[in-house]
Amino acid sequence: MLDALSAELLKLRRHKATWFLVWLYPILFTIIFTLSTAVGMAGLEPPDRQNLASWLAQTAIPWRIPGNGLGRYMMAAFIALVFAGEYGWNTWKLIVPHRSRSSLIAAKYGAVILLFLAAFVLSAFISLLGTWADDVLTGDIVPAGIGAASLLRVHGQAALSALSPFLVTLGYASLAAVLTRSTLAGLVIALVAVTAEQLVLAFGPALAMKAPAIAWVLYQALPGYHLDNLAAWTQQGAGLHTPFPGGGVVAWSWPASLAAVAAWLLILIGGTFAAFRRQDIN
């Protein structure tokens, strides 16, 4: 299994998509902080005073990407490539005879998770270093009370909030890529799924005016509400309360939302394993 994971990483680290869709984030944060510091040092903006909470929250900005729509689209593009690339390159034939199909798919999941984890940890580190350097070099005041415990708490919460949208996007794109055997089709289906999920989340209560039963079921059945609900529980210690026309309120506890997300992951990721195990590779 470790051999298969190592092979996957060796393969992906040379691919341009890994630079454009994974290492993009640390590169982007480096550029942003360098420019911001340069602007600050040139005296083009007034000195900034931040409290500890906002300062820490700023350093954790990279962890917001996996929960953001555009971030999810970009992650879906890379995931679709990783899972459907072998069909396009015609290379499943080289590796399927030598490894169990489950271990090959598991290696792909492992590689994607490791690469994104590395990219976001690196981005968060750059963000932390950049925020601190910007303050020091431009004369801003670094708030007192910053320590390993506060940093770990804020970054840990942010990372936890990022985990479920990342995993659901991983599930959408991997299943679509394996079923369609195409990077483009896999990506398009994943984009449609992410968009549909967000539209239902945004317009569910409004849709309830026209079709109350459908809106009520969709709002709670799709992962969107549960992802946001879990993020709210993680960040604020309280869940979402969404009032629906007619007096209904959607308000799930965090274990219930976690179970709903887990069920979705089981369907999406389990479906990917099952589909690939039964697939004829022509």
Added chain:
Amino acid sequence: MDIPAPVLELANLSKTYRGGVAAVRDVSLSVRAGEVYGFLGPNGAGKSTTIRMLIGLIAPTSGEARLFGSDLRSDPSVLRRVGSLVDGGAFYPFLSGRRNLEVLAKTHGAGADRIDMLLEQVGLAKDSGRKVKGYSTGMRQRLGVAAALLNDPEIVILDEPVNGLDVAGIQEMRALIRSLAVEHGKTVFLSSHLLHEVQQVCDRVAIISKGAIVRESTIADLLRQDDGLRVEALIVRATRAEAPEVVRRLVGVGAELFRLVPEQRNLEEVFLSITQEEPGDA
């Protein structure tokens, strides 16, 4: 003389695709250790589908594929003793030849210690650092052979290994295939639609047409089947000693005789006569 045990046996192997298209019908054959076995058939006859079933890429609809005495479906790990070249040009185009082999060695769990030797053996040592997308068809085929030999297999399955090669490449590939059996003691299962190739390198051959085996024999036996004399459009059954009398009689009846040649049917003619028959007629 003892007949070596079969390393590969197919028993009534069939594949019917959705829609009822029968690609392979009741294919049975056995390949003995150390022989070069040809699997001959025109395009679309079912060669590639059979090979894909043999290496676990396609699930058979019915029948059994046994390698080294083990049923492939119950013990797929037996494929670790097999090397295969299917769609020889298929590699990760963004990686070099060497990096491709490294990725495959890791996936196979084979170790990278044979890579240099194999690159030397297939004549790609000098070009191993170049990206595969810049390789010619012949170079890709040779890299495919190196990939098939990475795990030092006991049986090598080659699907159309000389496709796209020029004359020199074909000769090199032919020598390589023979050397696998003669010098390295490997069993070779070779599919091709190129009759001359099969005639040159194989000990035994199975001919597949329209999804079914229509002949299985040694090359020598196959060629011995139909000898005779041919005079332009007129075939005369006669011995060599009777040839002068045949000439006298033909001239005597006013025939314009240009030449009299003994008919030496080659494998191509035998093959065409066999594959033009319906499988049920065989």
